Amino acid sequence: MEKAVIVKNVTKKYKIYENQTDRLKDLLLPGKFGEEFYGLKDVSFEAEKGDIIGLVGVNGSGKSTLSNIIAGVVPPTSGTVKVHGTRAIIDVSAGLNNKLTGRENIMLKCLMLGFTKQEIKRLEPEIIEFAELETFIDQPVKSYSKGMKSRLGFSINVSIDPDILIVDEALSVGDKTFARKSLEKMMEFKERGKTMFFVSHSTSQMKTFCNKALWLEFGEKKAFGDMERVMEQYEAFLKKYNKWSKEKRKQFRTKGFKKQKKVLEVV
Numbered sequence: 001m002e003k004a005v006i007v008k009n010v011t012k013k014y015k016i017y018e019n020q021t022d023r024l025k026d027l028l029l030p031g032k033f034g035e036e037f038y039g040l041k042d043v044s045f046e047a048e049k050g051d052i053i054g055l056v057g058v059n060g061s062g063k064s065t066l067s068n069i070i071a072g073v074v075p076p077t078s079g080t081v082k083v084h085g086t087r088a089i090i091d092v093s094a095g096l097n098n099k100l101t102g103r104e105n106i107m108l109k110c111l112m113l114g115f116t117k118q119e120i121k122r123l124e125p126e127i128i129e130f131a132e133l134e135t136f137i138d139q140p141v142k143s144y145s146k147g148m149k150s151r152l153g154f155s156i157n158v159s160i161d162p163d164i165l166i167v168d169e170a171l172s173v174g175d176k177t178f179a180r181k182s183l184e185k186m187m188e189f190k191e192r193g194k195t196m197f198f199v200s201h202s203t204s205q206m207k208t209f210c211n212k213a214l215w216l217e218f219g220e221k222k223a224f225g226d227m228e229r230v231m232e233q234y235e236a237f238l239k240k241y242n243k244w245s246k247e248k249r250k251q252f253r254t255k256g257f258k259k260q261k262k263v264l265e266v267v
């Protein structure tokens, strides 16, 4: 099978601070303030061409960090990500420039991706129509609602027809009609054999859409493989987790966070 994405020993360290003063002091005296925190720790897996991989895990487990690293938006602290093909990420906080109009954002994003002006002019009507923004396309994006921004972000990223698409909670904003239209677009991508990563809190959406799942827990890979098998394990965990008392859940999270602060052992 042809590999689309190879993630090898990816670690992402963040620096966390107890307060704003420590953050500023760390700028003046680097290394003296704040604590290192592992958003991701030594994650490895491979995606084959045509795989649709659901990233699952409770809040803060590292799903968005990993999707941003796969998308090339954020660099890993260590480890490597090999991607075969073009990639695009659809994110609710999509990287649009607020000062520019919708039309200018289309131009900017596509130019950055290497499209020619002529190609962009050809794509533009399709993007505007899919985003349902005909009346507002020449207004600055800062005047857009959250739903309008996410429609524009979604539309640009699907219209450029990437080989690998990363969708981070993008279906949770906007109205139902647009969510359905987006899902249809993703189904079309699936049928065309594109590789996709999908972050959603809806396990049922995952089960219908993805063939594989990667379960992250406190930044580490807990399980990876066929959707059915991984989801069975994850749902059994969620059932247990949801039955725990508030206190027990807190203990579980505290234990996990402690592990995320520990320095990796050098083998």
Ligand SMILES: Nc1ncnc2c1ncn2[C@@H]1O[C@H](COP(=O)(O)OP(=O)(O)OP(=O)(O)O)[C@@H](O)[C@H]1O
Pocket (backbone or CB within 6 Å): 014, 015, 016, 037, 038, 039, 057, 058, 059, 060, 061, 062, 063, 064, 065, 066
């Ligand atoms: N810029 C940052 N600085 C410091 N810590 C961060 C940063 N971004 C993420 N983190 C931390 O890294 C961990 C993983 O975060 P991430 O957003 O990737 O998780 P997630 O699984 O996507 O969570 P959610 O489901 O809540 O969106 C969290 O503990 C988070 O607080």
